[in-house]
Amino acid sequence: MFINPEVPLDSLPSADDLDWQPLHPRFVRRLQVGALVRVLVVGIIGSAAYFLMTSGDSAAMARFADRLLPFALTAFGLFAASVLLWPMIAVPRRGYVVREKDILHKSGVLWRSVKAVPFNRVQHTKLDSGLLDRRFGLANLSVFPAGAGGHRIRGLGTDTAEQLRVYVSERIEAEALDPADED
Amino acid sequence: MKPSEPADWRRISPFAVVFFVGKTTRNLVRGYVQLVATFGALAVLIRGTPYAALLIPLALLVIVAIAGLRFWSFRFRIEEDRIVIRQGILKRTSVDLPFHRIQGINVERNPVDRLLGLVTVSLDTAGSETTEGELPCVSRELAEELRRRIGFGDQGRSDERPGVAEGTVPGVPDIDRDRARRKGDRAPGRVLLRLSAGDMFRIGLGRDNILFAMMLIAAAWRRPRELPYRLAETFGFSEDLVRPALETAEATLARTDALGEGTFTGGIVLSALAAVVAVGVGTAFLRYFRFTLWREGTAYRSRGGLLTQNEVVVETAKVQQLTLSQDMLLRMLHRFRLRMHPAADADASEHHDVPRVLEVPLLEAPLAQEMRASVFGEEGEGPILLPKSDDFRTVSPLYIQALALRLAVVPAMAGAILLLPVTGLTKVWATFAGTWAAIWIVCGGLTALQRWRRQGYVYGNDGMAGRSGFVGRRVDAFLYRKAQSVALKRSPIERRNGLATLEVELASDTVTVPYIDQGVARRLRDYILYTVEASRRRWH
Numbered sequence: 180m181f182i183n184p185e186v187p188l189d190s191l192p193s194a195d196d197l198d199w200q201p202l203h204p205r206f207v208r209r210l211q212v213g214a215l216v217r218v219l220v221v222g223i224i225g226s227a228a229y230f231l232m233t234s235g236d237s238a239a240m241a242r243f244a245d246r247l248l249p250f251a252l253t254a255f256g257l258f259a260a261s262v263l264l265w266p267m268i269a270v271p272r273r274g275y276v277v278r279e280k281d282i283l284h285k286s287g288v289l290w291r292s293v294k295a296v297p298f299n300r301v302q303h304t305k306l307d308s309g310l311l312d313r314r315f316g317l318a319n320l321s322v323f324p325a326g327a328g329g330h331r332i333r334g335l336g337t338d339t340a341e342q343l344r345v346y347v348s349e350r351i352e353a354e355a356l357d358p359a360d361e362d
Numbered sequence: 363m364k365p366s367e368p369a370d371w372r373r374i375s376p377f378a379v380v381f382f383v384g385k386t387t388r389n390l391v392r393g394y395v396q397l398v399a400t401f402g403a404l405a406v407l408i409r410g411t412p413y414a415a416l417l418i419p420l421a422l423l424v425i426v427a428i429a430g431l432r433f434w435s436f437r438f439r440i441e442e443d444r445i446v447i448r449q450g451i452l453k454r455t456s457v458d459l460p461f462h463r464i465q466g467i468n469v470e471r472n473p474v475d476r477l478l479g480l481v482t483v484s485l486d487t488a489g490s491e492t493t494e495g496e497l498p499c500v501s502r503e504l505a506e507e508l509r510r511r512i513g514f515g516d517q518g519r520s521d522e523r524p525g526v527a528e529g530t531v532p533g534v535p536d537i538d539r540d541r542a543r544r545k546g547d548r549a550p551g552r553v554l555l556r557l558s559a560g561d562m563f564r565i566g567l568g569r570d571n572i573l574f575a576m577m578l579i580a581a582a583w584r585r586p587r588e589l590p591y592r593l594a595e596t597f598g599f600s601e602d603l604v605r606p607a608l609e610t611a612e613a614t615l616a617r618t619d620a621l622g623e624g625t626f627t628g629g630i631v632l633s634a635l636a637a638v639v640a641v642g643v644g645t646a647f648l649r650y651f652r653f654t655l656w657r658e659g660t661a662y663r664s665r666g667g668l669l670t671q672n673e674v675v676v677e678t679a680k681v682q683q684l685t686l687s688q689d690m691l692l693r694m695l696h697r698f699r700l701r702m703h704p705a706a707d708a709d710a711s712e713h714h715d716v717p718r719v720l721e722v723p724l725l726e727a728p729l730a731q732e733m734r735a736s737v738f739g740e741e742g743e744g745p746i747l748l749p750k751s752d753d754f755r756t757v758s759p760l761y762i763q764a765l766a767l768r769l770a771v772v773p774a775m776a777g778a779i780l781l782l783p784v785t786g787l788t789k790v791w792a793t794f795a796g797t798w799a800a801i802w803i804v805c806g807g808l809t810a811l812q813r814w815r816r817q818g819y820v821y822g823n824d825g826m827a828g829r830s831g832f833v834g835r836r837v838d839a840f841l842y843r844k845a846q847s848v849a850l851k852r853s854p855i856e857r858r859n860g861l862a863t864l865e866v867e868l869a870s871d872t873v874t875v876p877y878i879d880q881g882v883a884r885r886l887r888d889y890i891l892y893t894v895e896a897s898r899r900r901w902h
Contacts, residue, residue, distance in 0.1 A: 191885075193884070194884075194888055246786075247783050250783045280891075280895040290852070291851065291857070292849055294847060295887070297891060
């Protein structure tokens with residue numbers, strides 16, 4: 180069923196064996212700092228809850244809190260360790276490739292995903308950089324095709340991100356001018 | 363019809379003030395929800411002063427004044443190839459909509475509009491800039507003129523799709539068409555479908571929520587035995603206030619002996635069922651009363667509704683995706699529901715209260731096939747619509763395992779772990795956790811099996827379709843060249859077994875085909891990308 184005489188399928192450019200560009204090396208640290216903030220917030224809320232429960236009048240509540248404590252501490256420890264270590268595992272597995280006609284982004288450790296956005300479907304691009312990102316000299320590039328919410332590549336160096344944005348914008352314009360896109 | 367050249371600024375009907383009052387109020391209410399704390403504090407402050415009551419008429423006055431100003435500032439101009447809408451009191455906005463960017467036209471007539479012979483027109487645009495054009499309270503003639511000038515169903519565009527331009531006769535002057543419409547309230551073009559009152563019952567009955575309601579009632583079937591006692595007990599607490607109610611309840615109680623109980627139970631179940639059916643059918647009447655679907659040149663057009671009449675026009679070339687679905691009761695009736703999706707705005711859910719998708723609530727297979735053929739044209743052998751088709755390939759049975767894992771094992775384990783601190787590692791815990799896990803594994807496993815049976819996909823040279831569902835069935839069909847982005851996802855199970863999930867993002871929705879052979883998925887991905895990047899045709 181899947182035949183196309185004009186273009187033999189084997190000659191189609193494959194999106195499998197690509198030279199993936201890694202993200203900026205500082206991105207791991209940036210994610211870890213973000214995770215640390217989250218761990219601290221959860222820790223503060225948790226200990227506040229514990230002290231509220233034990234300092235209250237109800238003895239039953241205090242006993243329940245004490246019984247809960249080992250479980251809560253284990254869960255918190257696991258959460259903290261995984262959140263702090265995760266970026267070191269996840270970031271090396273992310274990457275992007277810019278081709279002539281599209282941009283690809285891979286991500287995920289267990290659930291791996293490779294997403295391709297053709298330039299002739301991109302409506303506009305966006306560069307953003309939060310407080311933490313800026314401290315680490317990083318920026319995120321988003322490309323927006325029609326309809327969907329857009330696709331974001333996080334953790335690029337500021338210069339790389341700007342170069343990429345300019346390149347993508349040029350490609351979009353080139354695709355728009357290309358007579359192949361007219362009917 | 364007035365000639366609109368030379369183009370000058372036009373105003374909408376003054377009745378639009380009513381429309382703007384509604385809109386302003388809605389905006390204010392939305393603001394209230396966000397600032398509820400502030401306003402709550404204000405209310406407490408004002409409570410002491412009796413003059414606070416004056417605020418209410420004042421607020422109403424302000425709303426009406428704002429609405430009046432909004433009407434006053436609202437102007438639009440129809441030019442050769444575009445429409446410009448200017449509005450705003452403090453912040454002036456001017457929306458410039460080139461006709462070729464317009465994806466669909468929705469025309470809505472609420473009861474007030476219908477009395478006055480006015481309509482509200484919404485113009486849908488693709489892309490993420492929120493340039494939605496809305497023309498409230500304009501004449502029907504203007505809506506028609508706009509529709510024609512934008513070129514929906516126009517002969518000029520039909521060269522895109524040779525062989526599909528039957529329907530309207532090119533030579534018929536526009537004025538005649540308009541007169542014909544005003545006379546018989548019937549639009550030109552070939553009528554494809556007209557739904558009768560009986561169909562409203564079918565639509566109302568054919569929704570899955572009715573089925574679930576029935577199941578719920580069936581589950582409650584054994585309860586009514588206790589119901590009168592419970593009722594009496596509850597009423598007994600509040601004594602004097604509900605004495606009449608208590609008496610009726612007791613009278614009912616007295617009557618519901620061994621013999622009467624069956625009747626009583628049956629009565630409750632039947633009336634609950636009747637209520638559910640009435641709501642379903644009533645909704646169908648409200649939304650689809652006198653639903654008519656017709657073909658105009660290269661466009662499809664639908665109109666229906668009891669109080670608020672809604673009209674949707676979609677140009678076939680701009681359709682991104684066709685969705686054919688069938689709930690269980692519709693399946694018994696051998697009917698389907700079809701939706702044609704044009705490109706959606708990025709934040710469509712926020713800005714559209716008007717349905718922008720052309721939905722045919724009830725149709726038979728041949729019409730669905732005909733519509734598919736005309737939308738996809740000569741590219742249409744790939745995307746098959748009918749869910750029963752033998753061309754659908756099943757996905758890997760490992761999908762059952764993955765789904766069951768997600769649906770059953772995760773909640774079972776979560777329940778067991780959450781129970782642990784409450785009971786400790788005791789026999790009680792083991793019993794509870796065991797029962798809990800068994801229930802989840804059986805339910806989740808069966809659900810996963812059923813969903814796997816529904817899952818399927820089919821592909822051709824130009825397009826593909828994905829099938830999914832649980833109780834009902836649903837097929838999403840699209841052409842490769844309409845894709846916006848393609849993703850290949852692989853879970854641990856998929857990686858171990860050489861499978862992959864293909865996700866194609868369209869301008870309307872995302873179609874997912876899970877657990878297919880990774881070679882097929884990769885080839886499809888590369889082929890879709892190639893088609894998108896090399897296609898010489900517009901996607902919208």
